[in-house]
Amino acid sequence: xxxxxxxxxxxxxxxxxxxxxxxxxxxxxxxxxxxxxxxxxxxxxxxxxxxxxxxxxxxxxxxxxxxxxxxxxxxxxxxxxxxxxxxxxxxxxxxxxxxxxxxxxxxxxxxxxxxxxxxxxxxxxxxxxxxxxxxxxxxxxxxxxxxxxxxxxxxxxxxxxxxxxxxxxxxxxxxxxxxxxxxxxxxxxxxxxxxxxxxxxxxxxxxxxxxxxxxxxxxxxxxxxxxxxxxxxxxxxxxxxxxxxxxxxxxxxxxxxxxxxxxxxxxxxxxxxxxxxxx
Amino acid sequence: xxxxxxxxxxxxxxxxxxxxxxxxxxxxxxxxxxxxxxxxxxxxxxxxxxxxxxxxxxxxxxxxxxxxxxxxxxxxxxxxxxxxxxxxxxxxxxxxxxxxxxxxxxxxxxxxxxxxxxxxxxxxxxxxxxxxxxxxxxxxxxxxxxxxxxxxxxxxxxxxxxxxxxxxxxxxxxxxxxxxxxxxxxxxxxxxxxxxxxxxxxxxxxxxxxxxxxxxxxxxxxxxxxxxxxxxxxxxxxxxxxxxxx
Numbered sequence: 001x002x003x004x005x006x007x008x009x010x011x012x013x014x015x016x017x018x019x020x021x022x023x024x025x026x027x028x029x030x031x032x033x034x035x036x037x038x039x040x041x042x043x044x045x046x047x048x049x050x051x052x053x054x055x056x057x058x059x060x061x062x063x064x065x066x067x068x069x070x071x072x073x074x075x076x077x078x079x080x081x082x083x084x085x086x087x088x089x090x091x092x093x094x095x096x097x098x099x100x101x102x103x104x105x106x107x108x109x110x111x112x113x114x115x116x117x118x119x120x121x122x123x124x125x126x127x128x129x130x131x132x133x134x135x136x137x138x139x140x141x142x143x144x145x146x147x148x149x150x151x152x153x154x155x156x157x158x159x160x161x162x163x164x165x166x167x168x169x170x171x172x173x174x175x176x177x178x179x180x181x182x183x184x185x186x187x188x189x190x191x192x193x194x195x196x197x198x199x200x201x202x203x204x205x206x207x208x209x210x211x212x213x214x215x216x217x218x219x220x221x222x223x224x225x226x227x228x229x230x231x232x233x234x235x236x237x238x239x240x241x242x243x244x245x246x247x248x249x250x251x252x253x254x255x256x257x258x259x260x261x262x263x264x265x266x267x268x269x270x271x272x273x274x275x276x277x278x279x
Numbered sequence: 280x281x282x283x284x285x286x287x288x289x290x291x292x293x294x295x296x297x298x299x300x301x302x303x304x305x306x307x308x309x310x311x312x313x314x315x316x317x318x319x320x321x322x323x324x325x326x327x328x329x330x331x332x333x334x335x336x337x338x339x340x341x342x343x344x345x346x347x348x349x350x351x352x353x354x355x356x357x358x359x360x361x362x363x364x365x366x367x368x369x370x371x372x373x374x375x376x377x378x379x380x381x382x383x384x385x386x387x388x389x390x391x392x393x394x395x396x397x398x399x400x401x402x403x404x405x406x407x408x409x410x411x412x413x414x415x416x417x418x419x420x421x422x423x424x425x426x427x428x429x430x431x432x433x434x435x436x437x438x439x440x441x442x443x444x445x446x447x448x449x450x451x452x453x454x455x456x457x458x459x460x461x462x463x464x465x466x467x468x469x470x471x472x473x474x475x476x477x478x479x480x481x482x483x484x485x486x487x488x489x490x491x492x493x494x495x496x497x498x499x500x501x502x503x504x505x506x507x508x509x510x511x512x513x514x515x516x517x518x519x520x521x522x523x524x525x
Contacts (some may be wrong), residue, residue, distance in 0.1 A: 028367070084294070155388070159377045162367050166429075169330045169356035171348070199435045217368040217413040 004129070007244070010130045010224050012238040012253075013231055014143040015204070018188045020230030021150050023205035024223055025181055026214070028161035032184070032206045033088065034073070037095040039189045039201035041072030043102025044121055046193070051109055058135045062190045063167040064141075069186035071097050077178070099198075104123040126197035128238045128248035135194065142191050146184055157181060158219055195238065203231065203254045214268045233257040280344070281470040282505020283308040284329065284435055285439045288339030291321070291328045300326045301337075306485070310518060311459060311469045313483035313499075315476065317512050320490040322472040323359060323441050330356055330439065332481065339382040350437075352381075355430035357440040360422065362485030365415040372410045374425050375401055404458065410417070422476045438462060444478075456482060476512070479503065 042065035049064025119174045160177045212225035237253030284306040299321045327333040329340045330459040342350035379393040404424040488494035488511045495507045
């Protein structure tokens with residue numbers, strides 16, 4: 001196999017691993033919808049970063065994505081503190097506003113003659129074949145960061161997800177915990193949109209862990225199974241998308257994931273696992 | 280008598296609604312104190328306010344003369360059962376192990392000593408055979424004991440419990456009470472939020488009667504007079520002191 005195929009596979013695996021890890025904790029914190037909001041919200045960031053820099057450099061685009069994602073999460077938490085609106089309303093509104101802005105900017109630059117091969121529309125549905133070796137270095141750094149933070153903080157994040165009042169009473173900072181999880185989500189989304197696209201990115205966060213949850217109630221197994229589902233589906237999906245030439249990567253990966261999830265659901269009768277069934 | 284908690288002028292708002300109105304009181308060390316009042320009287324708010332879980336508008340709180348920040352590591356908080364997601368993928372021993380997490384450590388891991396303490400406390404509340412069960416698979420009384428075990432694992436001096444007797448049977452109430460009494464007898468201070476007047480006398484040494492404002496506080500015989508109850512609950516009740524039932 002030539003180098004570019006390896007780049008695609010390693011890149012996909014890194015995305016699958018990071019998304020499954022971060023997704024496990026957003027799922028446990030009942031913040032799956034935030035992942036969706038972030039992935040839609042980073043679009044204007046990516047497009048603006050491209051317009052300002054004039055090139056499709058993954059690092060610059062990720063910086064743009066990070067800023068936009070961060071603004072969106074700030075807007076969500078600010079509205080949650082200051083208004084009586086329900087959380088889902090705030091998240092849905094924020095998501096749409098940022099995404100609309102992103103789409104408007106996208107159509108604006110695509111109308112320009114210098115757009116040429118920028119291929120920014122790939123960010124909508126994902127195109128893993130566009131990855132190059134520099135992207136891979138960047139992905140490795142981001143994945144390493146995410147794995148390291150998860151390793152050192154999983155107990156705190158897990159405990160916060162279960163009982164945040166208790167953690168606050170012990171002197172842990174809720175805002176710091178939220179900041180870390182949000183930052184990890186933004187990073188993984190900024191990385192993952194290359195493969196899956198902004199529209200489907202949240203599925204890559206949620207579906208591995210919810211599939212795993214049907215099989216276990218233990219945190220360690222939950223993480224391991226999410227990693228297995230997330231990574232293998234990403235690899236298989238991107239392989240299919242390369243074989244099929246014109247099929248975007250995102251839908252392939254998500255369809256493979258969904259087939260996993262549906263099979264597991266049928267086998268386990270759509271029950272979340274609890275202790276008694278072991279006996 | 281040494282004071283475990285001293286509260287002065289505590290005022291808390293939930294958005295625009297006044298939840299606690301200039302409450303000042305003190306709680307004795309080494310006793311079981313009940314915080315009693317009708318629903319919505321601000322009992323849980325009082326606990327959350329003094330522990331920094333919700334923001335307070337105004338007021339000072341000290342714990343054995345210390346600020347909350349200084350004393351925090353010696354306080355164990357047992358939340359209300361409605362605030363818990365019983366489907367959450369967590370086992371009995373994982374809940375109890377939360378009692379051993381310490382803040383300000385960049386790597387939070389369980390030491391061997393922690394594991395030993397977790398095992399011992401689970402044994403103390405008689406749940407050893409359920410250690411690896413998911414918490415939703417326990418009875419109400421067992422669930423409450425899991426959270427009591429987490430508080431025990433903290434090896435705290437002050438144990439603060441929000442409605443620990445709600446939704447559990449009499450036998451479980453008694454077993455929780457006997458653990459709480461043992462804690463008191465070993466010199467710990469226990470504060471319990473409780474809404475039901477019927478068993479007050481047999482559970483608590485002291486009571487605080489609350490209804491947004493402080494109605495009365497002190498030893499149980501002095502406080503449970505009908506005029507106080509009337510002020511707190513807005514009705515007249517006959518008190519049978521022998522049984523502590525109304």
